[in-house]
Amino acid sequence: MFTVFPVLPGTGFLYGGETCTKEFKNSYMKKGFLIACLTAISVLPVSCNKGTDSRLATGDIEKLDAYVEELQQKLPLPCLGVVVMKGKDIYLRATGHRIFSEGQKAVFSERTPFFAGDLSGLLVVTAIARLADEGKLDMDAPVVDYLPYFALADTDIRGIKIKHLINQTGGIPGHSVMWDLPDLSDSALESTTRSIHLQQPEFVPPGSRVKRSPYNFDILADLIAKVTGMAFEDYMKTGVLEPLRMKDSFFPKDETFKASVAWPHAIKNWLTYTTDTVGAYPLNRQHSGSMGWHTSLRDLSGWLFMIMHKGKTAEGARFLTRSTGEKLLAWQRTGEMTAMGYGWEVIPAKTRTMYYKEHSTGNFTAGITMIPSDELAVAVVSNITGDFNTESVRNGIIRWLDREQETPGEVKPLLAAALGQRLEVTGQMDSVFRLYERLKRKKTGAYDYSVLSLEQLGTNLLYRLGEPEKALSFFRYCEQVFPGSDAIKLDLAEASIMNSDSRNAAAYLDQIDTIKPGTPEAGMRVRLLRTALKNRDSAVTKRE
Incomplete structure (x- = not known):
């Protein structure tokens, strides 16, 4: 059972006074739907593989079409992308514009690459699993066995294993990622690993607690480069993206890709809710592991299908062994109703454990919810942040798939x-x-x-x-x-x-x-x- 707010209006602001930092205040801004009428949309045909009695394989799919289109029309979302899976049925919907400004408009499609932000760590974990299957690394081995320069002050770090970075239980210090002064050199990831060598771990022993830090995935990306003898971005292309037929996806090494991707947008007037493009683009090879992935709706659906089906692709091929695919769904409890998985946040349950991952970075927003026991997944993406809440959209679609409500949700103007x-x-x-x-x-x-x-x-x-x-x-x-x-x-x-x-x-x-x-x-x-x-x-x- 999921709590769903088809219309989630904005609310108050948790504020700690003048001594409170901007980041702290922003972290407590409650989410709300935004509203504005966009002047044009482009909706591609639905991609739906028939084969079950789910709502994706019936006439009810028109309700999902209408809901997605209404979201994009009524909210100031330059683009909106939705992926829905139930069993072997796959639904893709792309609408709006990858660039929407006074001087330029370009259509967003199911093949348009977009910045996946914090979702990148999930691809890094996928690559680690692939290398483990090939016998090129051991997830139970110490990180320092592969990165001799990995250090945390005077701490004995041999206890920090690869698996601890994957589920963020190694005590790696957390720092904000930056792209105002990007490092695009081949040594960028190594410099990230070395940058914390004078800092103490957040806790000991490894595996006893959780500390979310993007550096976990940047260090893993550095490890992938050293194990394969290739630039991280190059290995991801040949070792992960190409075998999974993710033709639109990449981890950039320079800025030449920008002409074809979705651009970030922001609310430029908080009275009128008008939007415009943002000049700064989130790119820094120092954070390729935690923030480098660019993907399309089509590619995202293919990867998500493989994860949900424990290493087996939609074409029936084995990308990961079943045992490794099952390991990627392992989790460690962090509270009564929370857990940390292999890159995922997890809400554990006896019969219906839910995995989710969200990001709202660099003026992009994305969220994935996956319930492997039901072979069900929903992803929502857009090239704006503001107050757009993908969680309420995802939950509404899930309740609709569960036949708990007749429509995926109701959209009202803010x-x-x-x-x-x-x-x-x-x-x-x-x-x-x-x-x-x-x-x-x-x-x-x-x-x-x-x-x-x-x-x-x-x-x-x-x-x-x-x-x-x-x-x-x-x-x-x-x-x-x-x-x-x-x-x-x-x-x-x-x-x-x-x-x-x-x-x-x-x-x-x-x-x-x-x-x-x-x-x-x-x-x-x-x-x-x-x-x-x-x-x-x-x-x-x-x-x-």
Whole structure:
């Protein structure tokens, strides 16, 4: 059973005050659907291999077509790609544009390469498994046996095995990947491995805990290069991509590929939700293992089929031995309801374990959900980040495949866009309030009028547009519409802090403490805001 939000409007912002970093604030921005009407789409014919009684092999597929098209039309998504598998039935849908700007438009297709970001580690694990099958490495062997220069300060690192990098239990320090100063040399990956030699591991012994770090996959990529005697990118082409007939996929070594791929886009106006291309492209060979994979919907579906079928391709060939294919689905529990797999995040269950992997990097978004026991997988990709949430889309499709709902989901415009466009034109908050009341009265089913949907504009004003006074005015109106809402009181507390109004911020927080939020997230937000308020008051006292 999956929790599904066919329409997931944006909500408030968990904020720790002025001492909170931008990255921390961004990590707590809740996800929401975006809305705008794109002027043109291109939909390729569905690729569906008939053969079962799943909904992909019946007339119901028209509902999935309509849902995907509606998503791309109603959300500001320059392109949208969807892959759905059930048994041997494979559905591909590509719509929109790989480039969508005022001066240039280029169609996105099922053969268009796109930046796969954090999904890259899954391909690196696939390559390691292939080399293990060929007897060229042992996943239980120490990493240092293959990379003599691999080191972590004065720690005895012989206990860190290849398998520990694969499931991120080796204690490798975590660092953000960078591409503002890219290294495109053949020694780039080795420099990444060497860059942490003075740092201590995050924990010992290896295998006892999980520390997610992109460096795990960069070091594995370096190891692949040393084991094969080839540049990592070259081995991936000849050892993995070509045998799997992934003709559109590659790991770039230079910038010559950019003319044919999907380009990154961003929201350029958080009132109107208009988009444009982004100049910077995520490329750095130092992070080829963790961030280098470029693939198409067609290629992604072929690789995903092989993983789900334990090393056997859609054509019936063996890419991996069955035992190795099964090993790639192994996992280590990290909590009561969570586990870490071989590159995957895992939600373990007795009968229906779910594997998933997501990324939102470099102005690209992608997510995969796979349930091997049901031979079911869904992937969603786009060339924008913003607030686009692929998880709710994937879960809706899964529930539809499970026949728990009649359609994959319902898509409604984001209310914040309609209200923001009015504010852009008039500059007056009163006109925004009047529009909300008129829409709610005359267009009852056109938008989501919930508190979560309404407060999104305030969040945009407060953090994305730097308009704390307007945000406070907006949240006060939200309080009139939803007088008992915990979320709005938290929003008012945040906005009051940003407007240097400590007295009212404290009063709103006291009301929340009285209400006693029923979710851990709400409780955490209260604690963060109290810390922010305390820090602000301390700073004011010192100045005085």
